[in-house]
Amino acid sequence: MKLSDILTPNHILPDLRAADRWLAMEEMLDHLISIGGFPSQWRADVAHSLELRESLISTGVGGGVAIPHAFSEHIEEVVAVFGRSCRGIDFDAQDREMVHFVVLFISPLKSYQKHLHALAAIARMFTKPETREMMMHAPDGNGLYELFCQKVVQLKD
Numbered sequence: 740m741k742l743s744d745i746l747t748p749n750h751i752l753p754d755l756r757a758a759d760r761w762l763a764m765e766e767m768l769d770h771l772i773s774i775g776g777f778p779s780q781w782r783a784d785v786a787h788s789l790e791l792r793e794s795l796i797s798t799g800v801g802g803g804v805a806i807p808h809a810f811s812e813h814i815e816e817v818v819a820v821f822g823r824s825c826r827g828i829d830f831d832a833q834d835r836e837m838v839h840f841v842v843l844f845i846s847p848l849k850s851y852q853k854h855l856h857a858l859a860a861i862a863r864m865f866t867k868p869e870t871r872e873m874m875m876h877a878p879d880g881n882g883l884y885e886l887f888c889q890k891v892v893q894l895k896d
Contacts, residue, residue, distance in 0.1 A: 741888075742860050742861065742864055742887055743884065743887040743888045745816075745817055745818065745819045745844075745857075746819055746820075746821050746842075746884070746887050747884065748880050748881055748884045749774045750771070750774065750776070750819060750820050750821060751820075751821045751822075751823075751880040751883050751884055752766070752767065752770055752820065752821065752822040752823070752880070753823050753877070753879050753880045753882075753883055754823065754824070754825065755767075755822040755823060755824040755828065755841065757824070757828060758826075758828060758829065759828060759829050759830075760793065760797070760799070760805065760807070760828060760829065760830040760831060760838075761790075761793075763805075763822065763824070763828050763830070763841055764786070764789050764790075764793070764807050764843060765786070766822070767807075767820045767822050767841065767843045768782060768785060768786055768789070768820075768843070770820055770822075771818060771820045771843070776818045776820065777811070777813060777814055777818060777845070778813075781811065781813045784811065784812075784813065785809060785811050785813075785845055788809035788810060788811060788845075789807055789808075789809045789843070789845075791809075792807070792808060792809050793807055797830055797831040797832055797833065798830070799830035799831060799832025799833060799834075799838050800832070800833060800862065801832055801833050801834040801836070802834070802836075802865060802866075802868070802871065803827075803832075803836060803837065803838055803839040803840055803871055804838065804839075804840045804841075804842075804862075804865045804871070805828070805830045805832065805838040805840070805841045805842075806841075806842050806843075806844070806858065806861050806862065807841065807843045807844075808843070808844050808845070808846065808854070808857075808858060809845055809846075810845070810846050810847070810848045810854065811845050811846070811847065811848060812847075812848040812849075814845060814846075814847050815847055816847065816853075817844055817845070817846050817847070817853055817854070817857045818844065818845050819842060819843065819844035819845070819857070819861075820842075820843050820844075821840070821841070821842050821843075821883065821887075822840075822841045822842075822843070823839060823840055823841075823874065823875070823877075823883065824837075824838065824839050824840075824841070825839065825875065827839055828841065839871070839875060840865060840871065840874060842861045842864075844857055844858075844861070864887070870886070873886055874886055
């Protein structure tokens with residue numbers, strides 16, 4: 740499975756409005772629910788899992804990238820949403836820089852292996868500054884999706 744398989748155009752927010760990590764995760768969760776990523780009755784559980792993980796240490800990994808992630812007993816496959824913030828989000832990132840790219844993903848509770856593969860694939864996607872630069876200048880969600888398609892990053896099944 741490719742990263743572009745779980746981050747379809749519907750799963751992309753080209754202009755996150757939130758100014759801090761907590762509000763960004765809320766905005767992204769709401770979007771994921773609105774597109775059918777998971778039912779709204781699981782929102783509180785998923786939000787709690789994300790908050791617990793984020794309170795341990797920020798998922799702002801540096802280079803303007805954050806990868807908030809959690810597990811859920813309610814899903815069978817990895818679900819994700821991507822958000823871009825041109826102005827930047829205070830994510831308490833490890834390098835103390837503002838975050839411009841956020842990939843929030845939720846993995847099945849029983850599949851730690853899928854979780855690790857998704858985390859590694861997302862991290863690989865954003866390792867090159869040139870990729871981040873192209874993503875910053877993509878005109879819209881479809882342009883961002885095309886970049887995800889061009890950067891064929893495999894998620895191991």
